[in-house]
Amino acid sequence: MRMVTMRKRLRDLYLELLARHGHQRWWPADTKYEVVVGAILTQNTSWKNVERAIACLKASGRLLPHAILDMQTQELETLIRSSGYYRQKAERLKLASEKWLELRRSRLGTNDLRKQWLSVRGIGRETADTILLYALERPVFVIDAYTRLFCSHHSLFEAREYDAYKCFFESNLPSSVPLFKEYHALIVEWAKANKNRQKEAGHRARNTGH
């Protein structure tokens, strides 16, 4: 398929998703730093559980990089317990907070910034790109399991490597932060709606089947 065709296809799919599901308002957070915290807490974890943890952090008045760094590890673990993997994530939050403060006044380009975040233990490609896009406003397309499913379902692209998918979207879409934010959020919404539909279909098959 020609490049031009793929670009139009990606654009049309975006407009379809937007018309069907509406503006998603991602990432839900009061501050940029809260985006970083949420990005780590939601690793392989439902957002519902993350919301509780973030609420606990807010209630304690310590949803700030210095406060996280000064806190006893065990205390931090207790606050974020509901998000699961709380030992790993407590450590990751501290390392990420250090990096956040370190890069606070830097003027690095997007690529160098990405390398900086990827060098933090506990921050992989998806989490790094989530931070870059939703907290640092960089035009980076976030890839997750849903994005791969979306590509496969619509016969858009097939690959194994994360960066291959990232390159596919970034080279076939205009480099726009609002667009990248919305598209990724819409793909997640599409996947969830898709899943609900399958669940409903299963119920109907059971009811009419017997």
Add this chain to the structure above:
DNA sequence: CACCAGGAATGTA
């Protein structure tokens, strides 16, 4: 009871 959720690190071959 099993399975999954807005992943990443580590070890093995």
Add this chain to the structure above:
DNA sequence: TACATTCATGGT
């Protein structure tokens, strides 16, 4: 490079 295992809570 390609898989398997581990980490842990809460919902279905």
